[in-house]
Amino acid sequence: MNANCTKLHLFIDGELGDAEAEAFRSHLPRCPACEEGLKDLLQLEMLAARALGGAALEAEAAAPAPAPAPEKPDTKVVPLRPWARRAYQAVIPLAMAACLSAIFVYRQAPADVPGVVFLEDMGTRGLEERLSHPRADHWRPYGPMRGSESSVEALPLRPLADLEEREDLRGVAAAYLLRGDLRQAEAFLEREKPSADRDNDLAVVALKQRSLTQALELLNRALRAEPRHPQALWNRGLVLRELDLLDRAADSFEQVAQLGEQGWSQEARQEAERLRGLYGKASK
Structure with missing residues (x-):
């Protein structure tokens, strides 16, 4: 583990500066632990959002979309939901680093469940x-199982x-x-x-x-x-x-x-x- 390994959560939340984020993107493909940690964090966040916020998301999707504001030069479009924004920020830079396939959460053809x-x-x-x-x-x-057992x-x-x-x-x-x-x-x-x-x-x-x-x-x-x-x-x-x-x-x-x-x-x-x-x- 090096200093970059401690910045995974900050990277997911989009809280790293440009230089630190670039350093983490360079570190990620060479660190299996961070790569696995990133997969798990994205999966956990998306799964929790679907399980506990499904009704709210459906209501939001059904609501009429507001009229778009005039686009200004250099304006960045930010997804409305925080968890979606963080997932987007994490996945897109990794695609640029040619490792999208390693972190994509939902695969086209899911493997058999172990x-x-x-x-x-x-x-x-x-x-x-x-x-x-x-x-x-x-x-x-x-x-x-007995109360003291933890073999599961x-x-x-x-x-x-x-x-x-x-x-x-x-x-x-x-x-x-x-x-x-x-x-x-x-x-x-x-x-x-x-x-x-x-x-x-x-x-x-x-x-x-x-x-x-x-x-x-x-x-x-x-x-x-x-x-x-x-x-x-x-x-x-x-x-x-x-x-x-x-x-x-x-x-x-x-x-x-x-x-x-x-x-x-x-x-x-x-x-x-x-x-x-x-x-x-x-x-x-």
């Missing part, structure tokens, strides 16, 4: 609930940007849910079109927040639309179990078992039998 986004390489699953996204619903034995890998930003570019909002939400970030997951699910899958995943958020009545309402709505929805049946069993309605919870898990899904059906049948045993003891 398994780390959905924690597919882990031997156990840390989430007892089931998510509707196929990449997040691969069966593995349930092994809840951090969420990489570039694949997350790829998912959002593909409008796979449930995929982004699933990646956050697998890491316990309920606020971000809910923000992306709220942008998703209504569906049984969306209701199921919102129910997982509600269940994690201990809003059991809301979770049950969402799951019942999903099952009215798709009565054999496997994730909704499974999660309904979890909610009913939390409500101490053990016999009804066992029924819901038994319905999952009858679907014949590899791994899930066996675990569902075992849970149904366990719950029926508990219900029988409680009834005596």
